Amino acid sequence: ELKVEQNPLFLSMQEGKNYTIYCNYSTTSDRLYWYRQDPGKSLESLFVLLSNGAVKQEGRLMASLDTKARLSTLHITAAVHDLSATYFCAVRDTSGTYKYIFGTGTRLKVLA
């Protein structure tokens, strides 16, 4: 069964600092997603990573994928308060069902 793990679960950081969130998954998959969720709100799609070595950047967020290591990272550069949210990675199960399994989420708090 496909399992997705994120770490850290909680992250408190100062504005202007850099940090990385990690997402590991247990079996092969053909795509990985990153989502952002504000408290009590819906999930907003940030990135879709489709191939080994894929890197995507949007503003202060950069996501990468290493399919051999079954690892994705979400790097935050020079954090600002507006980035405070919970970030989820999700992996598509390629066993034939195409269900999407989400990681545990990383709750990020950026302190002014």
Next chain:
Amino acid sequence: DSGVTQTPKHLITATGQRVTLRCSPRSGDLSVYWYQQSLDQGLQFLIQYYNGEERAKGNILERFSAQQFPDLHSELNLSSLELGDSALYFCASSEQSGQAIGGTIYFGEGSWLTVV
């Protein structure tokens, strides 16, 4: 606005009762997914439908059931409700079972269920 519509947004009901949550996917999307999000369980996959057929099942309780209708909207039925069923229930949709290159799944605003 993702284009996925869920109703009701909030629902308070008593233990033992039954509720129905409704989801209208984005125009053209054939797949619908249901997820449950509670504080201690994270985002749990419940069930997926594709063009009216059940495609995948996750950790869905026997007290819960779902279906996707010919017009592609979906309903999640929760019965014999317990306090622990209180959660935010999300519906999401995608095109072609998510097989489209670069395809993603889009989430609705969720339905807050409180069981008292």
